[in-house]
Amino acid sequence: MVKTLSILIILFTFGVAKEHVVSINGTNYGENEFFEFYPKSEWERINSNQKERILNDFIRKKVAVIDAKEKNFLNNPKTAIKLRNRSDFLYVNKTYEKLVALPLVPKKYIESGKKHILRDLNISHILIGFIGSEMPGDFTLSEQEAYEEASEVLSLTSSFTDFKELAIDKSDDPNVVNNKGNLGWVSWGKIDPEFQEKVYQLSKGDFSNPIKTKYGYHIVYVLDERVSEAANYPKEKLVERVEYSSLGLVKSKLKNAADNYDKNLLSVIGFSLNESAMVDLGKVLSEHQEKMTYMNNVDIIPVLEGYDKKNNIVFFNNKGFGVKWLINKISKSSPSRRPSIDSVESLKLAIRTLVLQLLAVEKGKKNNLDSSYGFQSQYSGIEEEILYDAYVKYLVNSAPEPSEEDLKSYYKEFKETKYKEPEKYSVYNLKVKTQALADSLHREIKSGSDFFVLSKKFSLLSPKNAGKMHLFDKSKNKDIIEAIKNINPGDISNVFNSRDKKWSIVYFEELVPANILPFDKVKNRIKTALNKQNQDLHKENSFSNLNKKYKVTKNDKFFKPEEQIK
Numbered sequence: 250m251v252k253t254l255s256i257l258i259i260l261f262t263f264g265v266a267k268e269h270v271v272s273i274n275g276t277n278y279g280e281n282e283f284f285e286f287y288p289k290s291e292w293e294r295i296n297s298n299q300k301e302r303i304l305n306d307f308i309r310k311k312v313a314v315i316d317a318k319e320k321n322f323l324n325n326p327k328t329a330i331k332l333r334n335r336s337d338f339l340y341v342n343k344t345y346e347k348l349v350a351l352p353l354v355p356k357k358y359i360e361s362g363k364k365h366i367l368r369d370l371n372i373s374h375i376l377i378g379f380i381g382s383e384m385p386g387d388f389t390l391s392e393q394e395a396y397e398e399a400s401e402v403l404s405l406t407s408s409f410t411d412f413k414e415l416a417i418d419k420s421d422d423p424n425v426v427n428n429k430g431n432l433g434w435v436s437w438g439k440i441d442p443e444f445q446e447k448v449y450q451l452s453k454g455d456f457s458n459p460i461k462t463k464y465g466y467h468i469v470y471v472l473d474e475r476v477s478e479a480a481n482y483p484k485e486k487l488v489e490r491v492e493y494s495s496l497g498l499v500k501s502k503l504k505n506a507a508d509n510y511d512k513n514l515l516s517v518i519g520f521s522l523n524e525s526a527m528v529d530l531g532k533v534l535s536e537h538q539e540k541m542t543y544m545n546n547v548d549i550i551p552v553l554e555g556y557d558k559k560n561n562i563v564f565f566n567n568k569g570f571g572v573k574w575l576i577n578k579i580s581k582s583s584p585s586r587r588p589s590i591d592s593v594e595s596l597k598l599a600i601r602t603l604v605l606q607l608l609a610v611e612k613g614k615k616n617n618l619d620s621s622y623g624f625q626s627q628y629s630g631i632e633e634e635i636l637y638d639a640y641v642k643y644l645v646n647s648a649p650e651p652s653e654e655d656l657k658s659y660y661k662e663f664k665e666t667k668y669k670e671p672e673k674y675s676v677y678n679l680k681v682k683t684q685a686l687a688d689s690l691h692r693e694i695k696s697g698s699d700f701f702v703l704s705k706k707f708s709l710l711s712p713k714n715a716g717k718m719h720l721f722d723k724s725k726n727k728d729i730i731e732a733i734k735n736i737n738p739g740d741i742s743n744v745f746n747s748r749d750k751k752w753s754i755v756y757f758e759e760l761v762p763a764n765i766l767p768f769d770k771v772k773n774r775i776k777t778a779l780n781k782q783n784q785d786l787h788k789e790n791s792f793s794n795l796n797k798k799y800k801v802t803k804n805d806k807f808f809k810p811e812e813q814i815k
Contacts, residue, residue: 269807270304272802272804273312274315274799278307283307285630287303287307289478304803313641314636315799318636322636323636328639336628339628340624341613343621344616346496348510348612349510353499361449366437367477368477370451370471371472371473373416373431373472374468375399376464377398379465388465402419412430412470434475436479437449437491438495443462448471456468457470489622493623514605518566518608520565521565522564523562523563523569526560527597530556533552534593550580554572554576588602644788645788648788655779659779664765665765668765671722672761672763673721674730674733675718677715678704678710679715679753679754680709681707682751687754691743694754700756701756716756728746732755733757742754
């Protein structure tokens with residue numbers, strides 16, 4: 250894959266507060282919210298049919314959530330537990346983001362971000378690589394020589410009327426032939442922090458001094474600028490977007506900062522493990538590992554339930570907690586998100602992580618992180634996802650079951666097309682490794698020897714059953730069908746080379762006629778098909794009714810080009 254400066258670009262989705270997209274129950278949903286559901290960059294590339302489907306998906310989710318709330322789904326214990334568990338993970342993420350990562354970012358960078366995020370820049374560049382830079386290619390210039398070369402290129406910009414030609418002539422960017430140096434529109438927070446800090450000091454028509462990155466030295470030219478999509482954000486969202494986009498600046502410091510933060514928290518609460526219990530649990534894990542080949546594919550909870558001692562395994566905040574506590578905490582995560590515990594060390598790490606997560610939730614609540622725009626926005630998204638899934642499940646479960654009469658009627662209508670088995674071949678395959686042996690056996694059979702006796706003795710395929718094969722139709726085993734096409738049932742084929750490079754003699758037993766499978770044999774298949782059909786129809790009808798109930802209207806000006814509206 251060709252690496253250019255574009256590798257530095259981090260994808261974010263921004264929305265623009267212009268036309269509303271759709272009105273539901275008297276509420277207008279704008280482009281900002283819609284493009285958080287489906288990225289604007291993707292929307293602009295898809296066709297009208299795909300846009301129709303995406304917009305309908307957006308509407309379905311919104312009306313389902315509204316109706317789910319009206320039906321008090323949030324009071325359902327299972328739904329409430331899922332929402333609480335997911336929100337706890339959100340608290341953890343926000344706690345580390347706000348209390349650990351963000352304090353590392355210089356305040357002046359945040360302040361400059363608030364200004365720069367209001368505009369986008371369309372930039373082109375010329376890249377000069379040097380020995381040791383990360384840009385693919387063989388470079389002969391030292392870092393100092395690359396700087397001098399970039400400075401010379403900058404001096405040429407005053408006499409060149411076409412930056413594209415200069416880029417093609419001078420740039421080491423492997424993709425310059427395709428992009429002619431143009432990197433397109435960039436927004437604050439979408440490019441490498443140190444690079445963007447210098448680029449955003451420029452205005453339309455400006456050239457930069459040489460800017461060093463890990464790829465080399467860049468001469469940047471600003472072709473154009475415009476008001477950014479982020480400029481339309483509410484103030485709270487704008488500030489949080491600036492903060493979030495600034496975290497890349499301190500990426501290298503995050504691990505040490507988080508480690509120190511964790512050590513301090515664990516020290517304050519007096520965290521410790523019962524080492525003897527860890528050894529005992531390690532034995533349980535080892536015993537289970539001996540029985541299971543792939544430990545990582547096994548749910549750890551039943552393993553922990555096999556530990557029958559009642560002693561505490563971990564201590565913090567002057568309290569002790571046992572295996573039941575651990576099982577309870579792990580159970581809150583779906584099996585795919587549970588920690589992989591296959592040793593004493595991984596067990597200790599899992600317990601330590603769980604305790605830190607508990608502390609992070611407490612810290613998040615204590616610092617009112619749930620009042621931030623980012624938390625509320627993400628919480629709303631989680632709530633919608635859980636409610637939508639629960640609502641669709643409710644619709645599926647409330648779909649009518651097909652009656653016995655429905656099943657029989659379906660069978661009668663489709664038995665000739667869906668439940669009719671084609672004619673099939675019944676054969677015995679005497680398969681051996683060499684042609685010489687196959688020829689010898691063929692001569693013996695032709696001389697009166699019993700095919701089945703010889704097949705039981707020599708066949709590589711199912712010798713106990715004399716090489717009996719499962720019934721097959723004409724779409725399979727083409728080599729066998731070709732070998733028996735000119736013989737009658739009860740005859741043997743000539744010797745032939747089979748697809749697996751073995752040699753075969755086939756006894757053609759019979760051609761089983763096509764037949765219609767009896768109703769009882771396919772009843773369950775029909776029931777499954779009709780259930781799926783009923784569920785899909787019930788969902789479509791239900792969503793159609795919800796659109797009417799909540800007075801859904803699409804904004805044609807957003808969805809269709811103006812010339813189509815006229």
